Amino acid sequence: MSIGHTLLGLLESGPRHGYDLKRTFDEKFGHDKPLHYGQVYSTMSRLLKNGLVEVDGIETEGGPERKRYAITDAGITDVETWLATPEKPEPYLQSTLYTKVVLALLTDRDASEMLDSQRAEHLRLMRILTDRKRKGDLADQLICDHALFHLEADLRWLELAAARLNKLAEEVRSA
Amino acid sequence: MTPAGSLLTASGLRKTYGPTTALDGADFSIHPGEVVAVMGPSGSGKSTLLHCLAGIVKPDEGSITYNGRELAGLPDAALSALRRSEFGFVFQFGQLVPELTCVENVALPLRLNGARRKDAEQTARTWMERLEVDDLLGKRPGEVSGGQGQRVAVARALATNPRVLFADEPTGALDSLNGERVMELLTDAARSTNAAVVLVTHETRVAAYSDREIVVRDGRSRDMERAV
Numbered sequence: 001m002s003i004g005h006t007l008l009g010l011l012e013s014g015p016r017h018g019y020d021l022k023r024t025f026d027e028k029f030g031h032d033k034p035l036h037y038g039q040v041y042s043t044m045s046r047l048l049k050n051g052l053v054e055v056d057g058i059e060t061e062g063g064p065e066r067k068r069y070a071i072t073d074a075g076i077t078d079v080e081t082w083l084a085t086p087e088k089p090e091p092y093l094q095s096t097l098y099t100k101v102v103l104a105l106l107t108d109r110d111a112s113e114m115l116d117s118q119r120a121e122h123l124r125l126m127r128i129l130t131d132r133k134r135k136g137d138l139a140d141q142l143i144c145d146h147a148l149f150h151l152e153a154d155l156r157w158l159e160l161a162a163a164r165l166n167k168l169a170e171e172v173r174s175a
Numbered sequence: 176m177t178p179a180g181s182l183l184t185a186s187g188l189r190k191t192y193g194p195t196t197a198l199d200g201a202d203f204s205i206h207p208g209e210v211v212a213v214m215g216p217s218g219s220g221k222s223t224l225l226h227c228l229a230g231i232v233k234p235d236e237g238s239i240t241y242n243g244r245e246l247a248g249l250p251d252a253a254l255s256a257l258r259r260s261e262f263g264f265v266f267q268f269g270q271l272v273p274e275l276t277c278v279e280n281v282a283l284p285l286r287l288n289g290a291r292r293k294d295a296e297q298t299a300r301t302w303m304e305r306l307e308v309d310d311l312l313g314k315r316p317g318e319v320s321g322g323q324g325q326r327v328a329v330a331r332a333l334a335t336n337p338r339v340l341f342a343d344e345p346t347g348a349l350d351s352l353n354g355e356r357v358m359e360l361l362t363d364a365a366r367s368t369n370a371a372v373v374l375v376t377h378e379t380r381v382a383a384y385s386d387r388e389i390v391v392r393d394g395r396s397r398d399m400e401r402a403v
Contacts (some may be wrong), residue, residue: 004304086288105311116390116397116399119390119399120388120400122379123379123383123388126379126382126383127220127383127384127385127386129383130380130383130384134359148380148383151379152379152380155379156379159216162392163216
């Protein structure tokens with residue numbers, strides 16, 4: 001995820017301090033991975049340098065100096081362009097799972113056992129996410145669904161690989 | 176041997192249909208309040224396993240013990256009574272009686288067990304409320320959507336307070352959102368009554384509502400907990 005673009009997008013609704021930006025980011029997008037303060041301030045410095053934000057005011061009352069940032073017209077254009085640009089679909093052609101299967105077959109290890117234990121691990125995570133989804137709000141549900149659909153795709157691949165293991169073994173051993 | 180505390184256990188099940196081997200030494204066990212997903216490719220034997228566990232199909236070999244009793248030792252009448260009062264069933268589709276209203280469908284197993292119409296329909300209403308279909312009481316199955324019909328079927332399966340609920344692809348005919356809501360309601364309701372659920376599915380997202388998974392391949396079962 002582009003943290004810079006996300007923080008810029010959050011600034012479109014009005015100027016904010018770095019702390020407010022971090023808190024809003026964590027609430028909306030940071031679920032399992034909150035931002036570090038250092039990340040916020042280094043990102044804001046970069047955006048400032050590139051003319052995408054400006055300092056709207058500085059407060060000093062009762063503590064350290066706090067800058068309030070506002071988005072510039074160039075920043076708004078930058079967010080617009082980012083939102084309008086489709087993300088590159090991830091082709092997943094360098095699959096670790098595939099590599100492990102082939103190596104297991106090449107070294108006469110039990111690839112089927114490996115696929116089964118991977119399958120169990122995937123389903124374990126799917127159970128955790130399903131439970132979180134049940135207890136969560138709509139945002140949580142959508143985030144978990146995204147992860148669940150990807151895990152489901154992996155599981156379908158694991159099943160397919162298990163079903164084709166003998167043929168794959170012949171191919172990799174004869175190559 | 177029956178695993179400690181298990182409600183329903185099967186060991187060494189074999190079943191053939193002509194030249195086709197459907198089960199080839201399958202094992203299974205489930206505890207009260209547990210939801211176990213039975214997964215596997217089409218034709219792997221998972222539905223046959225469910226039918227054997229529920230006493231609908233007799234295995235050629237192996238034993239099934241429910242609550243300390245061997246199913247094979249029960250006369251047909253006792254087996255029927257068991258299925259009517261202690262087991263509940265949900266299938267993929269076509270399970271509601273089209274001539275009856277939804278509340279009459281849910282009340283049906285209670286009526287078959289001898290409950291008075293008024294009492295049976297009162298219990299049916301309670302279950303339909305839990306499954307969020309109490310606005311369909313007087314409608315016939317043909318007048319409700321697939322998702323609604325499936326919730327009515329779940330209400331009917333749970334209305335007798337079964338100790339084991341057998342669900343064979345219960346969301347197979349539903350879209351994702353409806354399927355997930357049915358699974359949420361089904362597993363919540365089953366857990367609240369401590370019913371065990373045998374859930375046959377080929378969908379991993381549905382299996383993720385279970386506590387444990389058994390995979391059936393070529394008629395043999397594998398408990399995936401032991402795969403980790």
